[in-house]
Amino acid sequence: MLEAQSRHGRTVLTTLCVLALLACNRPPEIQHDAVFGPSHGAVGDTLWFSARALDPDGDSVGVRVAWGADDTSGWTGFDVPGKLESLSYVWHDDGYRIVTAQARDIRGALSNWSLGRGVSIGVAPVRPEPPIGPGYVQLDREYAFRAVSRDTSGHERRLRYVFDWGRGKLDTAAVSYPSGDTVIHRHTWRTPGTYEVRVKAITDRVGIPSAWSEPRRVLVDSALGSLIWQYVLGAEVHSSPALDEERGLLYVGCDDFRLYAVTTAGGPVWQFVTSGRVRTTPAVAPDGAVVFGSDDETLYCVGPDGLLRWRHGLADKPGPAPALGPGGAVAIGDESGRIHVRAPDAGEWRSYRTGGRVRCGPAFGADGTVYAGSDDRLLYALTPACSLLWSYPATGRIRGSPAIGAGGTVHFGCDDGAFYAVAPDGGFRWRYKAGGDINCSPAIGADGTVYVGSDDRWFYALDSSGRVRWRFKSDGRIKSSPALGDNGEILFGADGGSFCVLNGWGDLMWDYDAGNDIQTGPVVGSDSTVYLAGTDGRLHALRTGCRLATDAPWPMYRHDARRSARAGGPH
Known part of the structure; x- marks a missing residue:
């Protein structure tokens, strides 16, 4: 037992005990020294990141995240160690950010900042229109579909495209295209049925995706052309x-x-x-x-x-x-x-x-x-x-x-x-x-x-x-x-x-x-x-799966099915 007396004669044992306990408190740590979350996001989107704090003494812990550019979140509430803590953030400017996390225990001990998580923030490309292509196709035959989007960041970034051919079949372009260029992807269906074809654009390198387009419905028919x-x-x-x-x-x-x-x-x-x-x-x-x-x-x-x-x-x-x-x-x-x-x-x-x-x-x-x-x-x-x-x-x-x-x-x-x-x-x-x-x-x-x-x-x-x-x-x-x-x-x-x-x-x-x-x-x-x-x-x-284009001024020989050969006549 340690005993000490103040100059006023009071015992300072309690103070020394507290100091001794603090000296024995080991700092918490961020599990895997890492922050988990997306590697890219669009300006204005809410992005979620998470980190898990551990404490060697079993103390309750909290987490905070530094978002870069001198902006740091507040601490989460103290909770049992090992619980995954999630925080969100919205960036309003594009650029590259380093996100890091830090833990503290209930006794005030701090961890080091974790390794950084790189996040590219950019402007999402324009949402493409539904893919342009046939709505009625033959089985086991290749068909072309077209799409176009534009980069709106002002940097004229090139774009890659992802086509969803329906039923979970995705096709991602290995090459990028200039902003505003029409791209062509081809696909062959092996199973009859109705499919919904969608497309989205992704900025090259930065990796910011557009929203998925509205779908283009495609009927795959083994009897087409029969x-x-x-x-x-x-x-x-x-x-x-x-x-x-x-x-x-x-x-x-x-x-x-x-x-x-x-x-x-x-x-x-x-x-x-x-x-x-x-x-x-x-x-x-x-x-x-x-x-x-x-x-x-x-x-x-x-x-x-x-x-x-x-x-x-x-x-x-x-x-x-x-x-x-x-x-x-x-x-x-x-x-x-x-x-x-x-x-x-x-x-x-x-x-x-x-x-x-x-x-x-x-x-x-x-x-x-x-x-x-x-x-x-x-x-x-x-x-x-x-x-x-x-x-x-x-x-x-x-x-x-x-x-x-x-x-x-x-x-x-x-x-x-x-x-x-x-x-x-x-x-x-x-x-x-x-x-x-x-x-x-x-x-x-x-x-x-x-x-x-x-x-x-x-x-x-x-x-x-x-x-x-x-x-x-x-x-x-x-x-x-x-x-x-x-x-x-x-x-x-x-x-x-x-x-x-x-x-x-x-x-x-x-x-x-x-x-x-x-x-x-x-x-x-x-x-x-x-x-x-x-x-x-x-x-x-x-x-054939197609009907006459009645919005056309002259859609077939002699204008219409009755062969009237009269402009503005009945289709």
Whole structure:
């Protein structure tokens, strides 16, 4: 026992005992000498860190954390040693921070500061939009999806991307891309089902992630592109099928002198016999009447029951398709060089004589103007009364039917590979030169992109100023006019029998072998069935997963499923 006396005679034993106890108190420590927490975070986000304090004497302990930049948390409450203590912090500036922790026991002994935890604080990239890609895909086939984000830190940091293909399948890019660049990731699904594809961007090196995008739903179907049914006609077919969905009927002409009516389930209904080959694409009026031409130099109109309603004699074999305008107007060209127009409300027929054969189908503008091209290398604009408004000189014979874009711009191709966009008043807009004849009609998307094929085997996507956005090389000449799907798909056929479906970036999504040349335009039904005809006389119905792009000004050959060839007409 130690005894001591103060100068006042009081015992200071108690004080000495306390000092002795303090001298024996060993300091606490931070377990593993480490702080646990994220290695990166975004400015403004709440980040959580934790540390575990131990005490060799078993004393209660507390923890505090230094956040860097002379900012330290308060102490946690005293608790049993070994308990994980968590603290949060929000950084309001980007940069690199060192986070450390310190412990103290209830008797005031302090540990050393732990080793530092490096934390990168930055600005999160812009949350990407849902990935751009198909919504309906085949099993065991690779598909491309696109995404874009931007770094907003002001440092133009490069970005990496993580794609979530659904059901826990993640794909992280090994390379980084400049801020604002569109990136492409590809994926193959091996199991049918519905998947939700998401993407997020991560700043390179700093590692700050954006929020996940909204998902893009993808249906993986082993039957996509499969044949639903096939109907064999009596001879070659050079007529694009027309669809009357209200009555569930398809119409197609044939070289056996007949117009066929077939149900959308692939069953025969009736045949109307003419005295010549039926190579025109039929057009279906709102009341179900079908207008078509025959090589017997006659334009026919039959009802949906197959009975003749009227006929009109032409001066020669008809062009490839009639057009149906407002108020019951009708227009068609023939190989004598005439453009025949019937005035609205069953008015009289009039004709305008061009300087060459008219081997393209006319089209009606929204105001009733008739546009048609001729082998004399002129595009004509006529009034509903068949008077000339203007003509535009091209460099080649005009074989592709005109398509009318938003604002009334008229688009058409020529047999010398030239493709034109002409203003509604006949003024020049732009011209593009392909490597082969353009004998098909274009489709025009909602954003003004023009899609057209050529005999050079290339399929082109041209922007609204005539510049090439992309092109796709097919296996054969392209005489088939394309159709546009509601998810950005482009559908067309080619010589050799390949029916191709591309996405909006020009990647092949899937194809179908029809067995013979496809020189006609497909027609897209509202139930995602696509109907196409081959030159070998077979009509095919395919399961495609896409519907017609009804927001497009001219989404398929002759504008719509009824083949009216009228701007603003029914889809």
